[in-house]
Amino acid sequence: MNRLLRGLGLGGITGSPQAFAVSLGIMALLLALPALHNGYLELTFRNILMFAAMSYGWNLLGGYTGYVSFGNVVFFGIGAYCSAVLSAHHVDSLLADVPVALVCAALFAIVVGVPILRLRGHYFGIATLGIALAAADLANNLDVLGGSGGLALKQVPQEQFSLYYYAMWAVALACMLGTFAIARSKLGYAFVAIRENEDAAQVLGVWPTRYKVTAYALGAMMTAAAGAVYAPANGFVDPSIAFAVDDNVFPIVMSILGGMGTAAGPFIGALLLAGLNEILQSQFVKIHSLFFGAIIVLVVLFLPRGIVYLIGLRGGMRRYLADRAAFRV
Amino acid sequence: MAGGILAVAALGFSLVWGILNIINLAHGTFIMLGAYITWQLFTSFHLDPFLSVPIAFAIMYGFGYVLQRGLINQVVRAPILATFLLTFGLSLLLVNLALIVWTGDTRAVSPAYSGANFTVAGVTVPWTKLATLGAALLITALMHVWLVRSKLGRAIRAMAMDVGAAQLAGVRVAHVYAVTFGLGAGLAGAAGALLSLSYSLNPSMGEPFLIKSFVVCVLGGLGSVQGALVGGLVYGIVESFASQLDVTVLGQHLSGSGLQDVIALVVLLVVLVARPTGIMGRAAA
Amino acid sequence: MSADGVLRIENVGMRFGGLWALKGVSFEVRPGSIVGLIGPNGSGKTTLMNVISGVVKPAEGEVAYAGRTIADVPTHDVCRLGIARTFQVVKPFAGLTVRENVAVGAMYGRDGATLSTAACFDRAQALLEEVGLARVAERPASDLTIPDRKRLEVAKALALDPSLLLLDEVMAGLNASEVDEALHLLRAVNARGVTLIVVEHLMKAIMSISTSIVVLAEGKKIAEGLPAEIVASPAVVEAYLGARYAARQGRGRT
Numbered sequence: 001m002n003r004l005l006r007g008l009g010l011g012g013i014t015g016s017p018q019a020f021a022v023s024l025g026i027m028a029l030l031l032a033l034p035a036l037h038n039g040y041l042e043l044t045f046r047n048i049l050m051f052a053a054m055s056y057g058w059n060l061l062g063g064y065t066g067y068v069s070f071g072n073v074v075f076f077g078i079g080a081y082c083s084a085v086l087s088a089h090h091v092d093s094l095l096a097d098v099p100v101a102l103v104c105a106a107l108f109a110i111v112v113g114v115p116i117l118r119l120r121g122h123y124f125g126i127a128t129l130g131i132a133l134a135a136a137d138l139a140n141n142l143d144v145l146g147g148s149g150g151l152a153l154k155q156v157p158q159e160q161f162s163l164y165y166y167a168m169w170a171v172a173l174a175c176m177l178g179t180f181a182i183a184r185s186k187l188g189y190a191f192v193a194i195r196e197n198e199d200a201a202q203v204l205g206v207w208p209t210r211y212k213v214t215a216y217a218l219g220a221m222m223t224a225a226a227g228a229v230y231a232p233a234n235g236f237v238d239p240s241i242a243f244a245v246d247d248n249v250f251p252i253v254m255s256i257l258g259g260m261g262t263a264a265g266p267f268i269g270a271l272l273l274a275g276l277n278e279i280l281q282s283q284f285v286k287i288h289s290l291f292f293g294a295i296i297v298l299v300v301l302f303l304p305r306g307i308v309y310l311i312g313l314r315g316g317m318r319r320y321l322a323d324r325a326a327f328r329v
Numbered sequence: 330m331a332g333g334i335l336a337v338a339a340l341g342f343s344l345v346w347g348i349l350n351i352i353n354l355a356h357g358t359f360i361m362l363g364a365y366i367t368w369q370l371f372t373s374f375h376l377d378p379f380l381s382v383p384i385a386f387a388i389m390y391g392f393g394y395v396l397q398r399g400l401i402n403q404v405v406r407a408p409i410l411a412t413f414l415l416t417f418g419l420s421l422l423l424v425n426l427a428l429i430v431w432t433g434d435t436r437a438v439s440p441a442y443s444g445a446n447f448t449v450a451g452v453t454v455p456w457t458k459l460a461t462l463g464a465a466l467l468i469t470a471l472m473h474v475w476l477v478r479s480k481l482g483r484a485i486r487a488m489a490m491d492v493g494a495a496q497l498a499g500v501r502v503a504h505v506y507a508v509t510f511g512l513g514a515g516l517a518g519a520a521g522a523l524l525s526l527s528y529s530l531n532p533s534m535g536e537p538f539l540i541k542s543f544v545v546c547v548l549g550g551l552g553s554v555q556g557a558l559v560g561g562l563v564y565g566i567v568e569s570f571a572s573q574l575d576v577t578v579l580g581q582h583l584s585g586s587g588l589q590d591v592i593a594l595v596v597l598l599v600v601l602v603a604r605p606t607g608i609m610g611r612a613a614a
Numbered sequence: 615m616s617a618d619g620v621l622r623i624e625n626v627g628m629r630f631g632g633l634w635a636l637k638g639v640s641f642e643v644r645p646g647s648i649v650g651l652i653g654p655n656g657s658g659k660t661t662l663m664n665v666i667s668g669v670v671k672p673a674e675g676e677v678a679y680a681g682r683t684i685a686d687v688p689t690h691d692v693c694r695l696g697i698a699r700t701f702q703v704v705k706p707f708a709g710l711t712v713r714e715n716v717a718v719g720a721m722y723g724r725d726g727a728t729l730s731t732a733a734c735f736d737r738a739q740a741l742l743e744e745v746g747l748a749r750v751a752e753r754p755a756s757d758l759t760i761p762d763r764k765r766l767e768v769a770k771a772l773a774l775d776p777s778l779l780l781l782d783e784v785m786a787g788l789n790a791s792e793v794d795e796a797l798h799l800l801r802a803v804n805a806r807g808v809t810l811i812v813v814e815h816l817m818k819a820i821m822s823i824s825t826s827i828v829v830l831a832e833g834k835k836i837a838e839g840l841p842a843e844i845v846a847s848p849a850v851v852e853a854y855l856g857a858r859y860a861a862r863q864g865r866g867r868t
Contacts, residue, residue: 118602127598130594186726293419293420296417296418299418300404327411
């Protein structure tokens, strides 16, 4: 079975092939969503797709190389502000927004990544958090970016509403397929080798800095693409939207819930968590965060390795309990 | 003066991080709870806020112990993200519980002496701030002595060096982990009690202190009492200097007061890249 | 014989704090030879391996391979000079399968850039058969026993297609027949033209396989020669065997 799957290009470090197939199937269904002409559903699922893209962006570095960023929202902000600034200069086209955002995010990731990716473990995470917080403060104080008042973008005409849904869908799909392709290539194995043991990887010829920065920059581009589509769709950007705390933490939670270092995990996590959050928000207006917190606690306690791990689990309940026991003291 | 409280808060954060390898995202929430405990005791029983400090410490210690023993120990050996996420969920849960119990209204603790001050060499010093700093230094000193002298304190420090060896030497890991987390929570509670004298209270008041604790830990180096103290005081000074600055960059006018966090964070980044183990840090383990 | 492929270790010194782990160590390794590196615990063998493989830079002196100074080459490029190593404390990629572990070596080794991903997996499979790990190729590396982890270390290093292979205690913990298998494997690798430097505590094994022996004690080279000469050398018996006897007697008392 494994040989067959590898022959098909599945297995290995992409995670459970079944989970990936299911994700692709759901994506295909989501393409048909605008046919329902339900604005609320479209908005909700555009949000879910946005979180999926951001989760893929986080997962490439956090899941595959093991370097946990607590500040990936900075790339979402860069993407959103690229679109906003372009709009201020009367350029209102996703065909301009997305490429500019990709280039800006990649450049920023490379410039920042080279020094901070020398840091290991928590220290890297804190450096990224610092950058995200500083970026938000900076945006609050820069007139070019509208300061704390933010920037308004061109209003989206009603008949173009679905365009942004399709764009977000395309971004999410590109992230999903991109992650899959990377996980099947030598590049993916360089990332995982760094995660598993950086010193051993180095002796085997993997240049850690180069591949860490590559993962960081690719993830940054995924996240920025989501931001670049979000800003014109939303019609307005300010620092509290572009650098929202939720947008920083949710992709991490989603990747973990779905399965870090897998090609399907971020999408499954985003679908479940963003969907659940939406339902909780509509049902329990005041205390939905309470439930959300409780759900996170339960997920970590019972599914610390994520859903894709569970789908791919061989050995049933005993293996599950044994794996969980390994985390206990 | 804020540096002293920050040192206490950061010390708790630093113990948990350095010894248990847990980034406790609920640390700011624990600080908030400490402040509300003080407010509740002051409002209901007219208890002096300074007397609430040990009570807040004790309550939060117990709470932290139970949390670690019951929940966090279940996943403490999982990749770091598990505990990161768990504490994030806990923080969300607790903040929202606090919203229900105490509402989102801003509260204040203002004993009769809160306005009193004295003047030295032309500088007006409020008594409460001085007493707060004194209390913070006292707590830090007591913590240091306890960690160095007591049997349990030594067990904690032994565990920071080598869990396996500590276990072989008879240290009950599950218990000591819980004690350490309890201490972290207790220190957060004490910091919250001290904060309640000079800050207004609301359920999300802890967040900035979580981030500052991060920075202080990195400045001072992990798991060290001196590091937290020096880091806290240095941070306090950097922050107050930053708020005085006025700069113009590329035609953009930037005022220090809006940017004090940016400047503090830039200092953090520079320290991180130049000295990844902190100003007082040892070589990385 | 040309200078190509010769490993020159010249006056190498390395210190940790105030302590010299290595001091003034010089010797040469000719292509195709098997050099046994022995010495009591703490004599600097692993440190020397780290210097040769470019993991640490020497405080003094230099190591040159095929005319290139190792210290000038970034650690991740040392394998492209044809130098591979194993770690005494094994470092498997625990989350990857055994075959994937070896394939990573093939992907980024000397000729990795020219190999397709599939070719890397094929080479990995062939190497696993050679070192006797084909039966566990699909298992995660974290499931392996200690002897199998040692084999995996060797397979990963071989995947780099090295011309000089440094082996740090790959036979520790193996039983007698496994040691024989390991020796057989090393001879086969050497027969393909790979130069070997072998650090080992098993005297019988290392004396039987090495073409020459270098003895370290307290960071200094105290002897160098054919295995037969080393066994007969009074300096070695005193420094090396003396220390071991003392250790054994110390154990006997407790």
